[in-house]
Amino acid sequence: MKRIFGNAVILAGDELEPTHGYLVVEDGVIVEVGEGSPGRRSYIDLKRGIICPSFTNAHTHVGDACGRDAGAYKSISERVGKGGVKFELLRDEGKVKRGMASALEEMLTSGTLAFADFREGGARGVELLKSVAGASPVDATVLGRPDGDDPAEVLEQCHGFGISSVADYAEKELLELRRLARRRGKLFAVHCAEVNDDTAEVLKLEPDFVVHLTNAGDAGIEEVFHRKIPAVLCPRANGSFAVGLPRIKEILEGTLVALGTDNSMANSLNMLREMEFVFKLARGMSRDYELDAREILKAATLNGRKLLKLESNAIEDGNLASFIIFRNNNYIYDPVLGIVHRFEISDIKGIVKGDTLLGGNGIV
Numbered sequence: 001m002k003r004i005f006g007n008a009v010i011l012a013g014d015e016l017e018p019t020h021g022y023l024v025v026e027d028g029v030i031v032e033v034g035e036g037s038p039g040r041r042s043y044i045d046l047k048r049g050i051i052c053p054s055f056t057n058a059h060t061h062v063g064d065a066c067g068r069d070a071g072a073y074k075s076i077s078e079r080v081g082k083g084g085v086k087f088e089l090l091r092d093e094g095k096v097k098r099g100m101a102s103a104l105e106e107m108l109t110s111g112t113l114a115f116a117d118f119r120e121g122g123a124r125g126v127e128l129l130k131s132v133a134g135a136s137p138v139d140a141t142v143l144g145r146p147d148g149d150d151p152a153e154v155l156e157q158c159h160g161f162g163i164s165s166v167a168d169y170a171e172k173e174l175l176e177l178r179r180l181a182r183r184r185g186k187l188f189a190v191h192c193a194e195v196n197d198d199t200a201e202v203l204k205l206e207p208d209f210v211v212h213l214t215n216a217g218d219a220g221i222e223e224v225f226h227r228k229i230p231a232v233l234c235p236r237a238n239g240s241f242a243v244g245l246p247r248i249k250e251i252l253e254g255t256l257v258a259l260g261t262d263n264s265m266a267n268s269l270n271m272l273r274e275m276e277f278v279f280k281l282a283r284g285m286s287r288d289y290e291l292d293a294r295e296i297l298k299a300a301t302l303n304g305r306k307l308l309k310l311e312s313n314a315i316e317d318g319n320l321a322s323f324i325i326f327r328n329n330n331y332i333y334d335p336v337l338g339i340v341h342r343f344e345i346s347d348i349k350g351i352v353k354g355d356t357l358l359g360g361n362g363i364v
């Protein structure tokens with residue numbers, strides 16, 4: 001199976017460099033990125049549409065999507081802490097599964113083809129998400145937790161551990177989970193400084209990446225940079241939960257950053273909205289008008305896959321075809337900025353994953 005997409009603006013390579021040209025996909029893999037016209041070969045005319053790597057949502061809790069905005073005016077601990085609002089909702093397994101399916105649909109519609117989920121409920125919790133994700137083109141990285149089950153058995157079924165809070169476990173237990181994940185070559189990630197600054201305790205576990213850093217102090221942030229630990233930032237969810245905001249510009253400059261939409265109770269899964277919020281907040285707070293939208297787009301597309309140790313979807317020869325095609329007909333001077341802070345879901349004309357053309361608004 002071979003497809004040629006021509007007359008396109010391609011955000012190519014690791015730097016998302018705009019290139020006017022064409023793209024050839026064969027058997028699900030990018031085999032040619034060229035400038036200008038594809039010559040005499042027949043092609044799909046994108047009418048200067050923009051080809052951008054698909055989004056990776058690097059932090060979700062799709063299990064909570066059945067309770068969107070439930071308990072919205074309560075504190076974060078009253079909503080998602082032990083015995084919080086969510087636990088009442090999660091009793092109905094059928095509802096949880098339907099919520100997950102709608103979350104995956106929401107991701108697909110908005111151009112996300114991979115996500116990483118912190119999944120609770122031990123082995124059964126992992127199984128639930130895998131059964132839903134297995135029917136979707138959106139690839140799930142499932143980070144489970146023991147929740148009373150044998151940790152080794154849970155780990156066997158998923159991609160690693162996602163630890164809700166170091167305060168939920170004894171240090172010895174955490175170190176054992178860490179060792180187990182390392183021995184099996186799986187991921188180990190931890191919520192870090194979402195509400196209180198627990199960065200020092202989290203870093204003792206040498207996580208593969210941390211999530212949030214919302215309330216991390218100077219010493220903690222410096223240590224994250226020093227140890228080159230990647231971070232997933234979820235500023236819209238932090239805002240929604242009213243727990244503060246991370247120092248976005250500083251963290252972007254100090255380590256590898258990916259974006260996540262966090263808990264579906266408190267936030268939508270739309271990465272277009274996440275990027276706009278992050279971009280303007282970072283510029284507004286720092287007063288740095290040179291802060292480059294490209295860094296935000298990388299955080300929403302390429303960086304999540306790096307941090308999750310997934311194959312790259314940068315638009316270059318030999319890489320997996322996993323990209324979005326945006327329309328480009330409204331005097332867009334800068335395609336990166338167009339995507340980061342202007343485009344809506346309705347601007348998505350098509351989504352390509354391997355040999356499959358998905359969704360969008362009917363180009364292709």
Ligand SMILES: [Zn+2]
Binds near residue numbers: 059060118191262
């Ligand atoms: Zn989270």
